[in-house]
Amino acid sequence: MKQQILAICIGAALSAPAIAQEQTDGKVTATQLQEVMQEMQRLQQRVADLEAQLAAEQEQDEDVVEEVALEQSPRAEDVAPRKRINSNTALEARIEQLEGDVEAAQNAPITIGGAVRTQFVWEDYNEGNKDRGGDIDFDLIRLDYSGTIGDVILSAQYRWFQYMESVQHAWVGYNFTDNWQGQVGITKVPFGNTPYNSNNYFFSSNFYVGLEDDHDAGVKFLYRDAEWDFDIAFFKNDEQGGVDGYVSDRVDRYAYDPLGVRLSGEGIYDTPELAVGESNSFAARVARKYALSPDSSFEVGLSGQMGKMNDGSDDVGDRSAFAVHGVYSVDRWTFMGQVSQYDYDMDMANEGIVVGAYAFYDTIPSKATLYTANIAYSLPVSIGPISNLTFYNDYSLMTDKRGGGEDTVMNVLGMAVSAGGLYTYFDLVTAKNQPFVGGSMAGDSTDTKTRFNINIGYYF
Structure with a gap:
């Protein structure tokens, strides 16, 4: 996401001299100036939207790290349960395999x-x-x-x-x-x-x-x-x-x-x-x-x-x-x-x-x-x-x-x-x-x- 914002800013910076060059070749009209201002506002809004999205994803990443840390903690049973994430897919697959092995064995326990x-x-x-x-x-x-x-x-x-x-x-x-x-x-x-x-x-x-x-x-x-x-x-x-x-x-x-x-x-x-x-x-x-x-x-x-x-x-x-x-x-x-x-x-x-x-x-x-x-x-x-x-x-x-x-x-x-x-x-x-x-x-x-x-x- 940071790379996307940087690319947009660079693109905006590179397009500004081109507009100015066109304006130096002829007379600058009020309509052209208004279009430039509108374009700049759209770029600013886009940058703001991207920054907000970046902040949201950073918060989600922090939640993932916190959840993994809680699951690995010896006191995880004292914490309210959270929604499981894709990082536990391998563990779930291993549990399913073990359950399948037990069922396939069909053995009664030692009594x-x-x-x-x-x-x-x-x-x-x-x-x-x-x-x-x-x-x-x-x-x-x-x-x-x-x-x-x-x-x-x-x-x-x-x-x-x-x-x-x-x-x-x-x-x-x-x-x-x-x-x-x-x-x-x-x-x-x-x-x-x-x-x-x-x-x-x-x-x-x-x-x-x-x-x-x-x-x-x-x-x-x-x-x-x-x-x-x-x-x-x-x-x-x-x-x-x-x-x-x-x-x-x-x-x-x-x-x-x-x-x-x-x-x-x-x-x-x-x-x-x-x-x-x-x-x-x-x-x-x-x-x-x-x-x-x-x-x-x-x-x-x-x-x-x-x-x-x-x-x-x-x-x-x-x-x-x-x-x-x-x-x-x-x-x-x-x-x-x-x-x-x-x-x-x-x-x-x-x-x-x-x-x-x-x-x-x-x-x-x-x-x-x-x-x-x-x-x-x-x-x-x-x-x-x-x-x-x-x-x-x-x-x-x-x-x-x-x-x-x-x-x-x-x-x-x-x-x-x-x-x-x-x-x-x-x-x-x-x-x-x-x-x-x-x-x-x-x-x-x-x-x-x-x-x-x-x-x-x-x-x-």
Whole structure:
């Protein structure tokens, strides 16, 4: 604008001598003089208009600078909003691009859930507890993490008890196709009926020998379609890093794992003199699923695992386990059955294998066969907040123990109640040589013991 004003002024200055020259060549008339004066007035008005326009644009430029400064100021939120200007076009485009990326990803955020549980316990084998009419104990607080970031899946769970804390699982995964998924980390060992070979709070006896809901550190591949389930996995060691893992206490774990060899003269609950751990194990599970009708289905499968036992320096034995399992569902009924056998073939004489979980050691026979038979009935109801009642009876038998000894037997008659976020187990447990019911898997008792347990959990 300044250049325009300057050009007009120069033009006016150059035209004035030309007019004067014309006037010197002849007589100057009044009409010519009047035309010159009018031209000069028009030039003056034009200059005034241009100066006013220049002043207006300078003021607008100052407003732009002030607006940009306010937007960059850390206290811009305290200033009345102004109309956005073209200088933010790049920022707006970037925001639109990011919003598009988020929408295209179509990922739910990582969610955090968990549970808080407490329980009532009455035991006929504990005279103090029996005389008091039972006790109410804190069970656990747990946190669950699950979701997807990009194409990577996350799943993890951590638990806090009164007497210990432990990781239950922690893995990342990837869906290679609609049917194939890979998982790396502390992931579930594929074995037997899944997700559990039981309906009750105490699982089946398979859990106490490490063959139900066990999690170890390794890599696993899963295949799923309408007719087949297939899992194959390699586990480097247990969830605590094996026999020489850096942990405060090897028995502070969620699921049972072999932790030592029970040598002659040691008690069944003693800390083992010879510590061992799982090493370089393979596991596989296959199940065929049949949709018999709209309200009935059947699944039958085989599972197997094998690996080494290591004392921190050398392999000192082999371990293996096999199972055949099946589930039949019709209407509201579910029937489960499983036959399992495990074997620890150790290089030294022993009186069993030391296992550990829940802050204490136990002993299991180095070889045994387990049978389970479960039945459950699910009843939808509308009783206040209660929406479902599941009635069940789970039976476990461990027999053919290497070295002989009495069988381990556990029967759980119970009911699970769903009420919003509350899930409550009412379990009447009758057992012989069963952990958490006054016994040990390697026990030789002939006495049957009873525990009544109510576990109340709020899940969020």
